[in-house]
Amino acid sequence: MSREVRSREVEIQRSKEKATVRTYRDLNVYQLSYKLAMEIFRITKKFPKEETYSLTTQIRKSSRSVPANIGEGWAKRKYENVFLRHLNDANGSCE
Template structure:
């Protein structure tokens, strides 16, 4: 059993939240023509990771529902990586920043997969 009292105590939530905030701040410098496409999409997907982790936490009584929400968070994580690729290739972020953010999301992905593969340790 884990020792977290809240989804906010989870390392995966903290890492994903920090990355989402970083994405928010860097996208304030994206071109205005990207406002309703890339900027909105990458902000939405990065924030959705944390919201799905929180929803999963609320469903710990039901193993399948818990894993389902974690799977959704994982999908949002992958989507965020795609938007980061576009951000790099459109020259809105540097290769170095892209690499650092992708590395952070790699950690988030590995933790989400680990929790999903061992839900009995997390569920009530």
């Protein structure tokens, strides 16, 4: 078994152990979407200047929308339909 596979198994076991979620920032999906949004921002800095107000802006806006909708959905989680709508919006921003 490779070191990477064993490392991943340890990660999975640890994530099962810490099941307490106090804020949306504790959600793995939020953390991943936030990291991806930051990475997208970094990558789009290299886009041509003529794309700044079209493609670049749209990509950045869409990537920021994912963690924002997850956070907003978490805040409204006691209203299941609102919570699900925000998660659906976050998913839609990924496509």
